[in-house]
Amino acid sequence: MLFWPIYGLSKRYSKRYKFDIPSKPRNPFRRSLHVFVIDAGSDVELLLEFYSLMSPKYNIHRYGIFFVNTPRHADLLIILSKPTEKMLPIVKEAINQMPEPFGVLLIENETFENGVDIDLPNLVGRLKGNLEAEEIFKKLVEIAKRGLIC
Secondary structure (H helix, E strand, C coil), X not given: CCCCCCCCCCCCCCCCCCCCCCCCCCCCCCCCEEEEEEECCCCHHHHHHHHHXXXXXXXXXXXXXXXXXCHHHCCXXXXXXXXXXXXXXXXXXXXXXXXXXXXXXXXXXXXXXCCCCCCCCCEEEEECCCCCHHHHHHHHHHHHHHCCCC
């Protein structure tokens, strides 16, 4: 019968087991990707295309992509269009609240050009143009598969 080690004894009375653990680097986002979305001044067209990803047609939950209600629980921040002057402090505060490591995806619509160019940390992708939901879906699945090691 083997006993667990008891503190205070001069010998260890249990067996030591060696485990062979593979040393491959693991992707911390291999199971799921949690996304927080900020509409920083886009028109409604881009917002409707983005939220159509939650419909049964795309069903992004089966790929492990989930929407969260706070940036503190998010792995990826999605900014819809370039931020306007009034939205700039809100976007910066959301970036400051995100845990490390995180990524930022900027989705711009070409019909709305009034935004401010800012230097975004950990930018993992930028989509421009009149986008459809399929293009946004493909980019999100690519980021989820690749991971966000920034």
